[in-house]
Every structure is written in C-alpha cells, then in structure tokens.
Amino acid sequence: MEESVGSLQQGNHPLSKKLKKILDTRLDNDKDMIEALKTVSTFFTDNNIRTRRNLRGEIERRSLLINQQFVDAFSHVVKDLELIHADVQSMTVCCKDMTDRLSATKEQTQELITMTSDLKSEEQRLQVHSDLAQAFLDRFQLKPNEMKVFHGTRDGHLDPGFFAVLEKVQKIHADVKVLLRTNQQTAGLEIMEQMALQQESAYERLYRWSQSQCRSLTSDAIDITPIQQQAMKALQNRPVLFSYTLDEYSTARRGAVVRGFIDALTRGIPSGPPGSPTLESEKKIQGPKPIELHAHDPMRYVGDMLAWLHQASASEKENITQLLSECEKSTEDANRDTLAHVLEGACRPLKVRVEQVLVSEPGTLTLYKLTNLLKFYHDTIRDIIGKACENISLLETINDMYILCRKLFFNSLQYLASKLLDKVELPPSDLSPPRTLNDTIHLLRDIFDSHDSSILPAAERHTDLVQVMTQVLDPLLQMCAMSASQLQPADMAAYVINCMHSIKFMLSLYEFTDQKIEMLSAQIDAHLDTLVNEQAASILMRGGLANVYKTILKHEHDTGPLSKLAGLDRSAMTSAFQHFDDVIHSPDESVLPQVSMLASATLKEVASSRANELVSSAYKVVYDVFTNEKNGYDSATFTVKTPDQIRLLLC
Amino acid sequence: MAAGPYNYSYIFKYIIIGDMGVGKSCLLHQFTEKKFMADCPHTIGVEFGTRIIEVSGQKIKLQIWDTAGQERFRAVTRSYYRGAAGALMVYDITRRSTYNHLSSWLTDARNLTNPNTVIFLIGNKGDLDAQRDVTYEEAKQFADENGLLFLEASAKTGDNVEDVFLETAKKIFQNIQDGSLDLNAAESGVQHKPSARPGQTLNNEQQPKDSNCSC
Known part of the structure; x- marks a missing residue:
C-alpha cells in the first residue's frame, strides 16, 4: 500500500x-x-x-x-x-x-x-483305539452285570434278563467266525472258546433250573410262566437237554394226573396242591361223590372215568402247548410224546377198572353200549391229542378195552345164539313165535335202538349191526326150523311164517336190513304158498270137488266125453257141485285153523284170498268140463253156479 | 406277556347245558373268539374252550365245557358236570319247548354239581325279538324262584355274552371270598395257583395220600 x-x-x-x-x-x-x-x-x-x-x-x-x-x-x-x-x-x-x-x-x-500337538494327535489315536477296543469288547465279551445275570445267584433264581444274555453269547459265538477269517485268529479262537464255555454253562444252568421248575409242576392246576416258556425256547437248541426237561415235566404231570384220577375215583376230591391247606376233613364233603360209588352202574362208571380222562387230556394238552408256545421249531412231536407220557399213568387204573366191569358180565346190551362208549371216547380223546397219534398208550388202552368189549359183546351174542340151538322149544299150540324168539328179538331191538341213539358218528354205524344181525338171525331162523320140524306141513308153514314175520317186522324198523328183509320175505312167501295150497285143498276136499278135479286133471288130454269115465259120471259131478254149494255158503268154516293162527292180519288176508283164487280156478276147470257139450253131461238140466258167482261168494 | 410271574391265579371250570340248537356252542365261540359262528354243526359229545379274564384284579382262567344238547348224548354229558364251578343253562327265547325243558336241566345240574355251583340262566337269541316265544319277565321269575342268575343274550350280536361269563366268574369269586366255596374241594371246579397262596402250611398229614390206590 x-x-x-x-x-x-x-x-x-x-x-x-x-x-x-x-x-x-x-x-x-x-x-x-x-x-x-x-x-x-x-x-x-x-x-x-x-x-x-x-x-x-x-x-x-x-x-x-x-x-x-x-x-x-x-x-x-x-x-x-x-x-x-x-x-x-x-x-x-x-x-x-x-x-x-x-x-x-x-x-x-x-x-x-x-x-x-504331538501329544494331542497321540491322544486322538489312543481314543480311537480305546473306542475300537470298547466296541470290540461290547461286541465280543460280556459285561460284568451280564455275567452276573448269567451266572445267577446261589438260590438258583433265574433272572428274566438271562435270555437276552444267552442270546448275546450266541450272537458273539456266531460273530466270532468273522474274526477267524481275518488275521485276528488268536483272539477269535479264544473268544470262541470262551463263549462256547459260557454257553455250555448257561445251558447247563438253564437246564437245571427248568428241571427243578418242571419237577414242581405237580399240582392239579398249573400255570406256565413266561420264563419257563422262554427257557423251553432256548433249550430247543440243545435237543438232549430239551427232551430231558420234557421228560421231567411229563413225569411230574403224569404223577399229578394219576393222583387226580385216583382221587376222583376214590375220594371225589383230589388232594390239594402241595402246600395248600386241606380242610375237607373238617368240612362236610360237598359236590360229586367219588366215581367208584357208581361202580354198580357200568355205563355211568366207565363214562365218568373216560370223561374225567377226556378233561384231563384237554387240560394237559393246554399245559404242554403253553409250555412250548414260545418255541420256534416245530414242537408237534415233542408235544404229542409228552402228552402221551403224561396220560400214560392213568392207563392202568383205567384198564383195571374197565376190565373189572367187562368181566362182571354186565349183559349183552350193556356190553354193546360200553363198546360204543369206549369207541366214542377213543375218538374224542384222539381228536384232542392230534391226528398222528400212534403209540399213545392211553388211546391204545382205550382201544384195547374197546376191542375186548366188542369181543365180549359178540361172544355174548354167540353164546346167546348157541343157547337158542341148544334147547329148542316145541312150538306153542297156537303156533305163535316162542318166547325165546321174542326175547331175542327184543334184545336185538334194544341193541339196534341203542345204536340208533348212539353217540358215534353215523359213518361208523351199521357195519357192526349187520354183523350182529347175521350172528343172531341165522341161529334164530335155524331154531325156528328145528322146532317146526316135528309139525304137519300146514302147522309148520304157519309157525315159520309167524316167527319170520315177527323178525321181519322188527327189522323193517331199521335201515340197514334190506337184504335180510328180502330174504325173509321170500321165505315167508314160500311158506305162504304151502299154506295157501293146503287151504285150497282143504276147501276143495270139504266141498267134495277135490276128487273130481284131480280126475279131470288126470284126463285133461283125453278126447272122448269125460262123463263116460269112472268117477266123473254125471251123478258124481252133480253131487260134487251140490256139496260144494253147501260148503261154499259158509266159507269161514272152511278156513284152516293154521291160517287163522297167522299173527299178521295182512298175511291172513293174503293167504285166504290166494287160496280162494285157487279154489275158484279149480272150480272153473270143473265147471268148464261140466258145461262143455262134448263131455255129455247134459248140463242144462242141472243148475250150477258160474265161476264168477263162486268167486263172489268166496270173497 | 403277563405282568406277573403267572398268567392267572385261578381256574374256574364251567359247563354249558341246554336243549339242542339253543346256541350253546355259538355262545362259547362268541366268548372265546369274539365271532359269531353261522352254520354251527351239532356238537359231538363235549367240546372245550378257554379264555383268561380278570375279576377284581385277579386273572382267572375259564375252562369251559360245551356239551351236546342232543338227547343221545345225555348219558355222556352228565359225566362232565362233575366239578363245575359254574353252569350256564341256555334256552332259546324263540322256542318255548327249550324253556319248558329247563326244569329237567336244572335237576341234572343240581344233582350232579355241588351246592355252590353258580347256575346262570341264559335266554339266547335275544336278537330275534320279533319271534320271541318266552317273555323276559317269565324267565326272570323262573330264575328268581330257583335262585339263578339270569340274562338274555345274543351269540349273534354278542350282546351280554361277555357279561354272562364275567358275572358267573364274579359270583364264584365272591363265593370264594365269602368262604362259602371251599377251594380245597377241588371238585368245586376252582383251582388255585399254589404260589398265589403263600404262607400256608402243609397240614394234610391226617390224610394219607393215595391210600386207596387200587392199581
């Protein structure tokens, strides 16, 4: 600035x-x-x-x-x-x-x-090793608690976990085979051996346990525990032990069945299971009486015994089925064999008693009923035990009893039949069937009726009965024939007809008798013919036509007039007609007593009408001869009745 | 599998009786199989069924004997009354004749069982009400007069079937509890598991066992 x-x-x-x-x-x-x-x-x-x-x-x-x-x-x-x-x-x-x-x-x-870091990796490696080892041990060895379960306690109690351990041992034993295929053979062999030992001792122990369990199954009612079922399942891998255990079981049950049976027979009250109070000695015994109290009534006695055994069979079947229900392999055979053994004990008491009944001669009819009863129970019990049941001693015993009973029955029939022939009665004067025949028929009827209401299935009927029928009827007919042999033909015919008719009537009520009935009908017809002929002859004789008729028949083929022949002249003819006319007006009187003695009204009717038929045809012959011009009787001067009139009169 | 060591603690034996065709076998079948069996064949002799039930917390095995109603089997079936704890007497509500025969069945049951046997009267075929021939009241009166338990049931629909078997068992069980049924008289038809009755002593020395075994 x-x-x-x-x-x-x-x-x-x-x-x-x-x-x-x-x-x-x-x-x-x-x-x-x-x-x-x-x-x-x-x-x-x-x-x-x-x-x-x-x-x-x-x-x-x-x-x-x-x-x-x-x-x-x-x-x-x-x-x-x-x-x-x-x-x-x-x-x-x-x-x-x-x-x-x-x-x-x-x-x-x-x-x-x-x-x-080295240590760390080492640790990891070791951990893996340890895991592997643990897994290996888990897989191939038992844990201490498992060992404990496995070896059990002193008192022999079996832990329910036992079976899981046993299964594991078995699995290890099977798995070890894999080890053997690798290069771990030593370990594999060792484990295998160890497990085999374990297994054996386990089975041994299981067997002892089952055995003692089974041995205690001696009460009337038993219940199989699940453990027992499992034990049987496990033991199935050791057939010998399995069958020994079943033997033990069946022996125990066998004893129980025998005791129960004897008690039911003799006391009416089976003894209580062991350890149970038996107060019945103080109390009034109630309920069913002992079976043996009915020993006087063979049907009831034998029936009650067999029914008891039937029920016991069903119960025992259930027991054994329950015992073996867990088993995996088929137990059908074991089941049946055991059942057979269990029931075996009752055979002797049963046999002794049934035989006693049978030899006491209870009568033919009762024998027959018992035969049926035995057969019925044989089949019923067989159905329970199962189909393939050979060698079941109880069934064999019942079957033996059945065969014996049947044999005794037929023996008794045989005896009856032979007695019929031994002592043949004379026919009664009224020609009715004799008492022995009626008795026999009555017995047959009873047998047939009892069979009709039989407890056996229909398929099994008849075969026996046909045999029964044959065995009795033949001697019976023979007896009739023998007793009739002394009689006049007419009497014999009437008597035999009466006998056969009553047999036939009885048979006609049953369905299996057709053949016999046919045979009897034929025989009755034959005898009826005899009787009819007798009757016709008698009417002709009484009417005086007999001689004329016979002479005419003799000269049937002559050509000349018959009136020229001796005995056939006009007066003979007219007097015969005259006489016959008288007789024919009261036909009832001319009936043979034998015909009227026929028991069957139908047969009586048939006999009369057939006889009348014969008479009227004979009359017609004589009439034709008389009225024929060529015979020179001069018939127009004499009134005779025509054959039709005669037929009417006779009816 | 059962909870306890045993499957059941009692066995009761039953018998089913009554005329032919009233449905005895069907009742049993309905009870054991829970199914209705149409076209049931006639029973031959005696048949058998079981089932385990529970009464008052106790497992009970029922062993049921189903008898043939046909007259020809009468002699055989009579042998099975022995030792029944329960008798189920069946008639058909549509057929009066089966009801009319009850007194004869009852006589058999009374004579052949023991006085404690529980008798249960069953009017079967309750599903056929339209064809009814016997009134409920009439049968009820009959049952009351004779001291029988009574129910109408139907094996076809299953109505009351269960009840009939259970009620009978209850009654028997009650008798046991009352002490009116002597368990030891095994002919009572009741059997008890030995282990279920602990703490009891053996005192049957007075009775030599099998003393009269005659074999």
Whole structure:
C-alpha cells in the first residue's frame, strides 16, 4: 500500500501507468487488501504527518511483535516436542526390550508346542483305539452285570434278563467266525472258546433250573410262566437237554394226573396242591361223590372215568402247548410224546377198572353200549391229542378195552345164539313165535335202538349191526326150523311164517336190513304158498270137488266125453257141485285153523284170498268140463253156479 | 406277556347245558373268539374252550365245557358236570319247548354239581325279538324262584355274552371270598395257583395220600 501511494507520488509516465493501475485496481474485490486496510485502521487512528511517517515503523514494530509472539509460542511447542521425543525414545527402548524378550520366549516355547500337538494327535489315536477296543469288547465279551445275570445267584433264581444274555453269547459265538477269517485268529479262537464255555454253562444252568421248575409242576392246576416258556425256547437248541426237561415235566404231570384220577375215583376230591391247606376233613364233603360209588352202574362208571380222562387230556394238552408256545421249531412231536407220557399213568387204573366191569358180565346190551362208549371216547380223546397219534398208550388202552368189549359183546351174542340151538322149544299150540324168539328179538331191538341213539358218528354205524344181525338171525331162523320140524306141513308153514314175520317186522324198523328183509320175505312167501295150497285143498276136499278135479286133471288130454269115465259120471259131478254149494255158503268154516293162527292180519288176508283164487280156478276147470257139450253131461238140466258167482261168494 | 410271574391265579371250570340248537356252542365261540359262528354243526359229545379274564384284579382262567344238547348224548354229558364251578343253562327265547325243558336241566345240574355251583340262566337269541316265544319277565321269575342268575343274550350280536361269563366268574369269586366255596374241594371246579397262596402250611398229614390206590 505504501508502494501504491509512493508510485502515486512519482511522476508522470510511470506515474500514469501506476495511477492507471491503481485506478484499475478494484479494491472491493481484493479481500487481502480490505483485510489489511481494516487491520491498519485499528491502530492508524490519527491520520497526520507524523503518524504517516511512523506508519511504516509502526507496522514493522507490530510485525516484529507478532513474530516475537510467534517465536514464544513455538518455543513451548518445541519444548513439548522434546518431551514427547524423550518419551517416544524410552518407549522405543521398552518395545525393543519386549520384542527381544518375546522372541526369546518364542524360541523357548516352540519345542513345547510341537510336543503338545504331538501329544494331542497321540491322544486322538489312543481314543480311537480305546473306542475300537470298547466296541470290540461290547461286541465280543460280556459285561460284568451280564455275567452276573448269567451266572445267577446261589438260590438258583433265574433272572428274566438271562435270555437276552444267552442270546448275546450266541450272537458273539456266531460273530466270532468273522474274526477267524481275518488275521485276528488268536483272539477269535479264544473268544470262541470262551463263549462256547459260557454257553455250555448257561445251558447247563438253564437246564437245571427248568428241571427243578418242571419237577414242581405237580399240582392239579398249573400255570406256565413266561420264563419257563422262554427257557423251553432256548433249550430247543440243545435237543438232549430239551427232551430231558420234557421228560421231567411229563413225569411230574403224569404223577399229578394219576393222583387226580385216583382221587376222583376214590375220594371225589383230589388232594390239594402241595402246600395248600386241606380242610375237607373238617368240612362236610360237598359236590360229586367219588366215581367208584357208581361202580354198580357200568355205563355211568366207565363214562365218568373216560370223561374225567377226556378233561384231563384237554387240560394237559393246554399245559404242554403253553409250555412250548414260545418255541420256534416245530414242537408237534415233542408235544404229542409228552402228552402221551403224561396220560400214560392213568392207563392202568383205567384198564383195571374197565376190565373189572367187562368181566362182571354186565349183559349183552350193556356190553354193546360200553363198546360204543369206549369207541366214542377213543375218538374224542384222539381228536384232542392230534391226528398222528400212534403209540399213545392211553388211546391204545382205550382201544384195547374197546376191542375186548366188542369181543365180549359178540361172544355174548354167540353164546346167546348157541343157547337158542341148544334147547329148542316145541312150538306153542297156537303156533305163535316162542318166547325165546321174542326175547331175542327184543334184545336185538334194544341193541339196534341203542345204536340208533348212539353217540358215534353215523359213518361208523351199521357195519357192526349187520354183523350182529347175521350172528343172531341165522341161529334164530335155524331154531325156528328145528322146532317146526316135528309139525304137519300146514302147522309148520304157519309157525315159520309167524316167527319170520315177527323178525321181519322188527327189522323193517331199521335201515340197514334190506337184504335180510328180502330174504325173509321170500321165505315167508314160500311158506305162504304151502299154506295157501293146503287151504285150497282143504276147501276143495270139504266141498267134495277135490276128487273130481284131480280126475279131470288126470284126463285133461283125453278126447272122448269125460262123463263116460269112472268117477266123473254125471251123478258124481252133480253131487260134487251140490256139496260144494253147501260148503261154499259158509266159507269161514272152511278156513284152516293154521291160517287163522297167522299173527299178521295182512298175511291172513293174503293167504285166504290166494287160496280162494285157487279154489275158484279149480272150480272153473270143473265147471268148464261140466258145461262143455262134448263131455255129455247134459248140463242144462242141472243148475250150477258160474265161476264168477263162486268167486263172489268166496270173497 | 403277563405282568406277573403267572398268567392267572385261578381256574374256574364251567359247563354249558341246554336243549339242542339253543346256541350253546355259538355262545362259547362268541366268548372265546369274539365271532359269531353261522352254520354251527351239532356238537359231538363235549367240546372245550378257554379264555383268561380278570375279576377284581385277579386273572382267572375259564375252562369251559360245551356239551351236546342232543338227547343221545345225555348219558355222556352228565359225566362232565362233575366239578363245575359254574353252569350256564341256555334256552332259546324263540322256542318255548327249550324253556319248558329247563326244569329237567336244572335237576341234572343240581344233582350232579355241588351246592355252590353258580347256575346262570341264559335266554339266547335275544336278537330275534320279533319271534320271541318266552317273555323276559317269565324267565326272570323262573330264575328268581330257583335262585339263578339270569340274562338274555345274543351269540349273534354278542350282546351280554361277555357279561354272562364275567358275572358267573364274579359270583364264584365272591363265593370264594365269602368262604362259602371251599377251594380245597377241588371238585368245586376252582383251582388255585399254589404260589398265589403263600404262607400256608402243609397240614394234610391226617390224610394219607393215595391210600386207596387200587392199581
């Protein structure tokens, strides 16, 4: 500014330039200038020459002052900076120290870290090993608690977990084979041997346990526990032990069945299970009486015994089925054999009693009923035991009894039949069937009826009965024939017809008798013919036509007139007709007593009408001869009845 | 599998009696199989069924003997009354004749069982109400007069079938609890598991066992 003022004060040329420049200067726009001027105006208050002269100095003095101030201020800063520098310096030292120490430490720990990581990996490896070993042990060895379960306690109690362990042992034993295929053969063999030992001892133990369990199954009602079922299932892997256990079981049950049977027979109250109070001695015995009290009634006695055995069979079948229900392999044979053994014990008591009944001669009919009863129970019990049941001693016993009973029955029939022939009665005077025949028929009827209401299925009927029928009827008919042999033909015919008719009538009630009935009918017809002939002959004889008729028949083929023959002349003929006419008016009187003694009204009817038929046909022959012109009887002078009239009269 | 060591603690023996065709076998079948057996053949002699039930928390095995109704089997079926704890006497509500024969069946049951045997009268075929020939009231009166339990049931629909068997068992069980049924008279038709009756002593020395075994 001083310059511009100075230039303004200079001269022309440069001055003008300067002026121009100054004038051109736009002060408004020069902020620095404005700022400077403002500052100047703060201290340049008095514009006079002196001040103008001093302005420059003033400004310089002020500038100096300001710079002085500046320097002062910065000297502080410098001081501070120096302090900072010192600090930083010390820090650097520290840091350097620390770095040194760090690097030293680092050098030291390097080894440790390597070691640690080595250990870590070692640990991992070991862990894997341990897991593997544990898995191996889990897989191939028993745990201590399992061992405990397995070996059990002194009291022989069997833990339900036993079977799971046993299963595991078996699994291990099977799995070990895999080991043998690898290069772990030693371990495999060892484990295998160990497990085999374990298994054997386990089976041994299981067997002992089952055996003692089975041995205790001696009460009337038993219940098989699930553990027992499982034990049987497990034992099935050891057939010998399995069958020994079943033997034990069946022996125990056999004893129970025999005892129960004997008790039911003799006491009516089976003894209570062991350990149960038996108070019945104090109490009045109620309920069914002992079976043996009915020994006098063979049917009831034998029936009750067999029914008891039937029920026992069903119960025992259930028991054994329950015992073996868990078994996986087929137990049908074991089941049946055991059942057979269980029931075997009752055979002897049964046999003794039934035989006693049979030999006490209970009568033919009862024998027959017993035969059926035995057969019925044989089949019923067989159905329970199962189809393939050979060698079941109870069934064999019952079958033996059946065969014996049947034999005794037929023997008894045989005896009856032979007795019929031994002592043949004379026929009664009224020619009715004799009493023995009626008795026999009655017995047959009873037998047939009891068979009709038999308990056996229909398919088994008839075969026996046909045999019964044959065995009895033949001697019976023989007896009739023998007893009739002394009689006149007419009497014999009537008697035999009566006998046969009553047999036939009885047989006709049954369905299997067709053949016999046919045979009897034929025989009856034959005898009826005899009787009819006798009857016709008797009527003709009484009517006086007999001789005439016979003579006519003799000369049937002669050509000449018959009236010329001796015995056939007209007077003989007319008197015969006369006589016959008298007789024919009262036909009843001419009936043979034998015919009227026929028991059957139908047969009587048939006999009469057939006899009448014969008579009227004979009459017709005589009549034809008489009325024939060529015979020269001069019949027109004598009235005779025509054959039709005779037929009417006879009816 | 059963909870306890035993499947059941009692066995009750039942017998089912009644005329032919009243549905005895069907009732049994409905009870044991829970199915209706149409075209049931005539029973030959005696047949047999079992089922385990529960009464008052006790498992009871029912051993049921189903008899033939045909007259020709009468002699055989009589042998099975021996030792029955329950007798189910069945008639057909649509056939009066089967109801009329009840007294003869009852006589048999009374004579051949023991006095404690529970006799249950069952009017079967309750589903055929339209063809009813015997009223409920009449049968109920008969039952009351003779001291019988009574229900009408239907083997076809299964109505009351369960109840009949269960009620009978309950009654028998009650008799046992009352002490009116002597368990030891095993002819009572009730058999008890030995182990279920602990703490009892053996005192049957007075009775020599099998003393009269004659074999």
